[in-house]
Amino acid sequence: MPPFASNVVLIAGGVGGARMAEGLARALPAGALTVIANVGDDDDFYGLRVCPDIDTLIYTLSDHIDRKQGWGVADDTVRALDVLGTLAAPTWMKLGDADFGLHIWRSWQLAAGNSLTKVTQEAAMRLGARARIVPASDDPVRTKLRTADGWMDFQPWFVGRRCEPEVLELRYDGAEKAKAGPEALAAIEAAELIVFAPSNPLLSIEPILAIDGFRAIIADSRAPKIGVSPLIGGKAVKGPLSRLMAGLGMRTSSSGVAMRYSGLLDGFAIDTQDLPEADELQGRGLSVLPTDILMRDPQDAERLAAEILAWTAVLQEHRKQAAS
Numbered sequence: 429m430p431p432f433a434s435n436v437v438l439i440a441g442g443v444g445g446a447r448m449a450e451g452l453a454r455a456l457p458a459g460a461l462t463v464i465a466n467v468g469d470d471d472d473f474y475g476l477r478v479c480p481d482i483d484t485l486i487y488t489l490s491d492h493i494d495r496k497q498g499w500g501v502a503d504d505t506v507r508a509l510d511v512l513g514t515l516a517a518p519t520w521m522k523l524g525d526a527d528f529g530l531h532i533w534r535s536w537q538l539a540a541g542n543s544l545t546k547v548t549q550e551a552a553m554r555l556g557a558r559a560r561i562v563p564a565s566d567d568p569v570r571t572k573l574r575t576a577d578g579w580m581d582f583q584p585w586f587v588g589r590r591c592e593p594e595v596l597e598l599r600y601d602g603a604e605k606a607k608a609g610p611e612a613l614a615a616i617e618a619a620e621l622i623v624f625a626p627s628n629p630l631l632s633i634e635p636i637l638a639i640d641g642f643r644a645i646i647a648d649s650r651a652p653k654i655g656v657s658p659l660i661g662g663k664a665v666k667g668p669l670s671r672l673m674a675g676l677g678m679r680t681s682s683s684g685v686a687m688r689y690s691g692l693l694d695g696f697a698i699d700t701q702d703l704p705e706a707d708e709l710q711g712r713g714l715s716v717l718p719t720d721i722l723m724r725d726p727q728d729a730e731r732l733a734a735e736i737l738a739w740t741a742v743l744q745e746h747r748k749q750a751a752s
């Protein structure tokens with residue numbers, strides 16, 4: 429078992445983040461993994477707080493996830509949503525009946541004065557998630573996208589408009605004023621390894637890094653920091669990343685993603701298909717792990733996690749030898 433196996437932090441959002449979390453949770457001893465979740469996708473529906481990235485993590489890590497969709501609860505029904513439709517409420521966000529239960533409970537707990545950190549940890553524990561899940565912040569941070577139709581909230585763009593309106597600009601409302609979540613901070617301080625999940629850097633990771641002081645806290649950590657590319661051959665496994673990056677004038681490559689984390693990473697795991705990018709990444713001072721980064725199922729995710737852990741142990745050993 430690698431030396432840092434007791435305090436591993438994963439910075440994550442979306443389906444790619446949850447898959448990596450599942451792999452690490454399977455590859456590490458119980459209690460070793462803390463996942464810091466993006467809150468930039470959160471929104472309110474019918475007066476209820478919905479936290480899609482937190483919930484995708486909870487459901488994935490507790491085996492309740494609808495694996496085909498990558499989000500929501502397996503075999504969920506939509507009777508509540510049908511009633512809402514009959515009542516002429518908007519129903520473009522497919523909230524299932526079981527999923528509604530979590531949103532009702534969370535909104536009730538938040539209204540009673542509990543923090544999002546406390547509520548999330550309790551939900552994860554009670555629903556049986558096999559890792560600690562903590563929000564990046566207890567304060568609201570909301571990803572907004574400027575399109576030809578003006579500024580849009582994240583879920584109306586992502587789900588309501590199926591990512592169709594081209595994105596001209598992005599901002600993370602509230603991030604500058606938001607404080608890093610107390611458990612997120614404590615986890616980074618204690619981290620022996622920090623992994624950046626193969627999540628969308630612009631929509632999942634940067635809303636976290638934009639939170640006041642977050643980037644600096646990670647940069648100051650002495651733990652090895654490893655990124656996993658969300659792109660294979662310039663294409664995202666799921667979601668709108670390559671179109672978004674191209675539209676904002678970025679290179680749609682693993683190196684383009686690594687550049688977003690400039691100054692934060694020691695190493696980057698890329699797909700073997702992207703081996704030609706290794707030289708450029710190494711030129712930027714990063715160690716490179718070329719491997720099969722596609723997580724088709726939980727076994728695949730565990731295999732990738734184990735490879736990353738073993739590789740980081742070797743990197744650490746080299747670091748130590750170089751310093752002595």
Ligand code: FO1
Nearest residue numbers: 442443469479480483499520521522523587
């Ligand atoms: N994604 C969709 O594409 N369509 C939906 O109707 C939808 C509903 C939904 C409800 C709860 C939830 O936790 C997630 C949901 N998602 C849906 C996924 C969600 O929009 C994305 O996973 C993230 O926000 C992007 O990372």
